[in-house]
Amino acid sequence: MKIQVVTLFPEMIAGALGFGIVGRAVERGLLSVGTEDPRKHTSDVHRTVDDRPYGGGPGMVLKPEPMLAAIRAAHERLPPGSPRIHLSAQGEPLGQAQARELAALPGFLLVAGRYEGLDERVVELGIDREVSIGDYVLSGGELPALVVIDAVARLLPGALGDERSNVEESFVAGLLDWPHYTRPELFEGLAVPPVLLSGNHADIRRWRLEQAVTRTYARRPDLIARGELGPEASRLLSEFLAARAPGTEDRG
Ligand code: 9D3
Numbered sequence: 001m002k003i004q005v006v007t008l009f010p011e012m013i014a015g016a017l018g019f020g021i022v023g024r025a026v027e028r029g030l031l032s033v034g035t036e037d038p039r040k041h042t043s044d045v046h047r048t049v050d051d052r053p054y055g056g057g058p059g060m061v062l063k064p065e066p067m068l069a070a071i072r073a074a075h076e077r078l079p080p081g082s083p084r085i086h087l088s089a090q091g092e093p094l095g096q097a098q099a100r101e102l103a104a105l106p107g108f109l110l111v112a113g114r115y116e117g118l119d120e121r122v123v124e125l126g127i128d129r130e131v132s133i134g135d136y137v138l139s140g141g142e143l144p145a146l147v148v149i150d151a152v153a154r155l156l157p158g159a160l161g162d163e164r165s166n167v168e169e170s171f172v173a174g175l176l177d178w179p180h181y182t183r184p185e186l187f188e189g190l191a192v193p194p195v196l197l198s199g200n201h202a203d204i205r206r207w208r209l210e211q212a213v214t215r216t217y218a219r220r221p222d223l224i225a226r227g228e229l230g231p232e233a234s235r236l237l238s239e240f241l242a243a244r245a246p247g248t249e250d251r252g
Pocket of ligand 1: 087088089112113114115116117131132133134135136137138139140141144
């Protein structure tokens with residue numbers, strides 16, 4: 001997988017990629033990440049990359065010439081068919097489905113904006129899709145680019161130490177995680193749930209799935225509404241709902 005990032009702050013990208021799962025994916029040659037600084041594509045003495053918005057108002061807009069030149073230069077280093085993705089608060093929300101889609105590609109280009117963002121003609125000429133990482137205001141596209149890279153890198157075959165982690169993930173697909181505990185058995189007066197000490201792996205598995213289902217129901221009902229629960233999780237949710245409010249469970 002080859003990723004290029006167009007950014008005015010290349011050190012922000014390079015400096016964040018040396019750690020953990022992403023760092024290992026890079027070390028193992030599963031992933032390479034390069035950057036292109038639009039400032040290299042300026043010709044004036046001040047290396048100007050921004051200018052005032054037509055129509056007036058606060059903030060600055062990224063000048064189109066250096067941005068499009070940087071996009072083209074970085075895109076040429078990628079395999080044919082690599083999409084050019086603009087990180088933008090106006091984009092399609094990033095979810096696990098989008099991460100999976102990107103992880104299946106041979107490469108892609110990420111364009112991180114600053115200030116008020118790109119000149120719209122650069123979007124028209126040099127961008128294939130726009131992706132947002134959520135409904136909050138950030139100062140630029142670099143952290144979103146790193147979020148995309150992290151979500152994609154851990155999906156690359158061989159990126160996770162043990163493949164068990166992905167089996168585990170399908171067990172809880174679409175659910176929040178269950179609670180985790182390690183030693184000591186009693187910590188500041190709080191005990192580990194006895195089932196986890198029982199050695200009964202079927203009971204442990206059922207308890208974890210039940211915890212995941214009930215937490216998801218309480219904290220993220222929107223995830224359950226998406227209808228992506230597996231058969232075992234669906235049954236546990238029905239049992240849980242029946243136990244809280246007998247006679248109100250759905251039929252069929
Ligand atoms: C007129 C208001 N502008 C600033 C308050 C709008 C604005 C411009 C630039 C808001 C954010 C940004 C920078 N954000 C990103 O580049 C960005 C982003 C985000 O802010 N939230 C979620 N996902 C993303 S992806 C890129």
